[in-house]
Amino acid sequence: MNQHVIRRNRAQGENKPVLTVKTYKGNRYAHETIIRDPDGNEVARIVYRPETPLSCGARVWIETDLLVEAQ
Numbered sequence: 001m002n003q004h005v006i007r008r009n010r011a012q013g014e015n016k017p018v019l020t021v022k023t024y025k026g027n028r029y030a031h032e033t034i035i036r037d038p039d040g041n042e043v044a045r046i047v048y049r050p051e052t053p054l055s056c057g058a059r060v061w062i063e064t065d066l067l068v069e070a071q
Helices: 003-012
Strands: 019-023 026-030 032-036 042-048 060-063
Touching (some): 019 032
16 A cells, blocks of 8 residues: 555545555556455455545555454
8 A cells, every 4th residue: 555645646636546466477556456365255355445435534444254353
């Protein structure tokens, strides 16, 4: 997640992707990223929605139906 792009988007009214997925082939940029298990099932999703932030004001968040433990 690129905090600089989030701030620039907000200040300039842009909507450039803020998520960076790094692979051995290079970087991919996105507004939403899906994480899948080895069987191809979606286990989590990282979302950037500046036009509809959460009630707490978050513009980027992770969604999952799995148990999450904070440590």
